[in-house]
Amino acid sequence: MRVMKQWGSLVVSMVLLALISGTAWAHKASDSFIYLNQDRAEIRIDVALRDVAVALPLDRNGDRQLSGAELRAGRDQITRWVEQGVTLSSAQADCRLTGQQWGLSSHSDGPYAAGLYTISCPDGATPDTLTYNLLFSQDPLHRGLISLESDGASTLGVVGPDSRQLALSAGEAPGSLQLFGTFLYEGVIHLLIGLDHILFLLVLMLPATLRKNDGSTPVGLNQRLWELTGIVTAFTAAHSVTLALAALGIVRLPIAWVETIIALSIAVAAMNVMWPILGRKTWKLAFGFGLIHGFGFASVLGDLTSGVSQTVLALAGFNIGVELGQLGLLVIAFPLLYMWGKTHLYGRAVVPLTLVAVGAISLYWVAERAMAI
Structure with a gap:
């Protein structure tokens, strides 16, 4: 009966991996x-063409x-859809938007x-309030990222399905603490919806959960925790550096290439667990590929323009949010895998x-993303 339960758990795990891969x-x-x-x-509104294609029958x-x-x-249809989804209002009534220019812009992930x-x-x-209602019915994870210039000062904001309005007046516009909290939350969400990042963390974690690995993997829990701490620290340090460099505009890489390499990093890390051609020092692998993952994270902030102080504050909140999300996943996953690792089936089959x-x-992601380059 115990063996049957173990095999049942294994089958469920494989099915879940197969299901979530299609919606990554x-x-x-x-x-x-x-x-x-x-x-x-003035207001400029940029919407990704891939999102327009989902929302409108064009x-x-x-x-x-x-x-x-x-x-x-579909130009007229697109402009009407955008104008209905983005509303500015004052205390008296809604404000009128008059189109001046229309065309394409380029962001890190393609044309808009x-x-x-x-x-x-x-x-x-x-106007004292911005209301945003685009794409939430098609994608509940969609966000509107806002750069606000007022009285010579700059600030950033985010609107989502649960907070569709942004106050614009001087006394109600996002302050420093609110800005930090907003992007901290966005960092956690960004980590949780990034299945490729989660799978990379899972692969990095697996060696520390194995019962034995020809004498190279520590057996004691304390040693395993130290090993995991080193891996996570290396990965965090690496992607924090490139996240900052990219978000501040110091170094930019094409997001299509970045996402392709991120997918490839998962395959290489998985292969290295089975055949350690890159060595058994997993923290080195975590650091190397963590540099690439940081550029992927930065795409959220890199396309906004605002004052340096606001960008740094948003960057700090976003980065800490990513780390909190990462820590939460590890706190949940590692104990479960560690307990599972005590069974013979874990190392042999799971x-x-x-x-x-x-x-x-x-x-599969590598092939899919490479075709889009």
Whole structure:
């Protein structure tokens, strides 16, 4: 009976891996970018073409991409949809948006439909609230990332399905503490929706959970915890460095290449557990590939423009949020895997099959993402 339960758990684990692989989220989540300049009474709204293709019936050939002809034919429909989904209002009533320019903009993850509007509020008032309602029905993880310029000062904000309004008046606009908390929360969410990052952490964790590994893996719990601490510290240090470099615009890499290499890093890490051609010092592997993962995280902040102090504050909150999400996963997963590791089936079947499944999923991602480059 005990063996049957162990095999049942193994089958459930493999099925879950197969199911979630089909709905995996890359590090670059679904985001729109809003640049609001109160001083010039202007707002620019950028929406990813891939999101427009999901929300509107413009993709005539069904390839989930918008060609130039499809985009031109759907321009009026796109602008009406955007104008209905983004509302500015003052104390008196809704403000009017008047289109000035329309075209394409480029962000780290590809082309976006971009519209520039002038803002006109009743009695010449200044808008005090932004309401955002795009794409939440299609993607509950979608976010609107906002860069706000007012009275010569800059700040950042985020709107989501649970917080669709952003206060714009001087007394109610996001303060430093609120900005930090907002991006801390976004960091946790970004970690949790990044299945590729989660699988990479799982692979890095597995050697420390094995009962024995030809004498190279510590047996005692304390030694295993120290090994895991070293791995996590190396990974955290590496992606924190590149996250900061990319978010501050010091170093930029094409996100399509970054996401492809991230997927490849999972396959290499999984292979190295079975055949340690890169050595058994897992912390070195964690540090090396952690540098690449940091560029993936940075895509959320790198496409916003704001003051350096605001960007640094958002970066700090976002990075800490990523680490909290990572720590939460480890606190939950490691004890379970450690207890499971006491069974003979774990090392003989669970770990090998998990590595094969993770490797296959990541190689599928590599092929899928490489085709988009």
